[in-house]
Amino acid sequence: MHRHELTDEQWKQLEPLIPARRGPRTKKGDRQFVNAVLWRVKTGAPWRDLPERYGPWKTVYNRFGRWATRGVWEGLFKALQLQVDDVGSLLDATIIRAHQDASGAKGGADAMLWAVLEEAFLPRSTPCAPPRANRSK
Template identity: 50%
Template sequence: MMRFDLSDEEWAVIEPLLPNGGRGPQRVDDRRVLNGIFYILRTGAPWRDLPERYGPRTTVYNRYARWARRGIWKAIFDGLAEHSGDSLFFIDSSIVKAHRAAAGAKGGNAQDIGRSRGGRTTKVHAVVDERGRPRRFIITGGQVHDGQVLPDLLKDAGAPLAVVADKAYGSRAIRQIIADDGALAVIPSKSNARDLIPHDAGLYKMRNIVERFFCTMKDMRRLATRFEKLSRNFLAMIHIFAIRLWIN
């Protein structure tokens, strides 16, 4: 077994969540295909350089892209994440630079590639629990402010007791959204705030949980740089990474 491949224990967790083959010709072994996708995710290699042991590269790519189009990767991720009983949410974002290979898709800005200080970038917004496991993702252009995304980011993520985030999320509107969900906002006030709002300093020190999550995410070379033209394909790569975290 290669170091990127699913172990027997991991395969036992993920296999029941995969869609059945349905009618028609029997499809190439799912485990072999998934191992090929994990290889691309970890190494960042072009699809044309996929080793032959994973099967025809067109088969592996087409399975990945087709399941992205059908929302299957997100469904598998959601099926794993919904069982978390953790009570703390940590929220942050991270910029991913877009490779020139990611340019040129139809839709332009609709593909969530914007311009920020890093050039052409995509921003990954994430919610993780107290064990560093991801609960929800949204991607936007790199120039989008974190606070704009928070309402959608928290939607359907669960019901935490507290939401921990940095000053970028410190507006009164965001605090009210969190309070309306029945959670405690653990967010320091901005330095120019007229009224300083106290926060739990002990919980806030745990915010490095989400920072470490992004460090781990960017160990995946396919996520350290964006190569995918389509937003749904890049988001699928993020969900595939998250799936691996949940079954590990």
């Protein structure tokens, strides 16, 4: 079993929630498809970088899109949803995005940017006079 794949216990819980197939059976099966989607979501890699053990990336991508359109993913998430305790909950915010104005990007505070640039480019020493050229007579 690979790092981002479902354990046997997790699959036993998820398998009854998988909708019946429309059309021919897949070569890799439903579990490999779900594992492929989990790998893609956890790694953040492009679909084209999907490992070969999951089958053709385009097939997995197309099936993922069909499930999303039919609302299968939403049904799975709702079925697996845990009851949240009002007394104690934990949220993990490993990524916090700021608005572009917060970083001084276009539309941000230009005055602050110019003040920083002026400070950075202040002369650090007094320039010496250039040497006089020898004048020939």
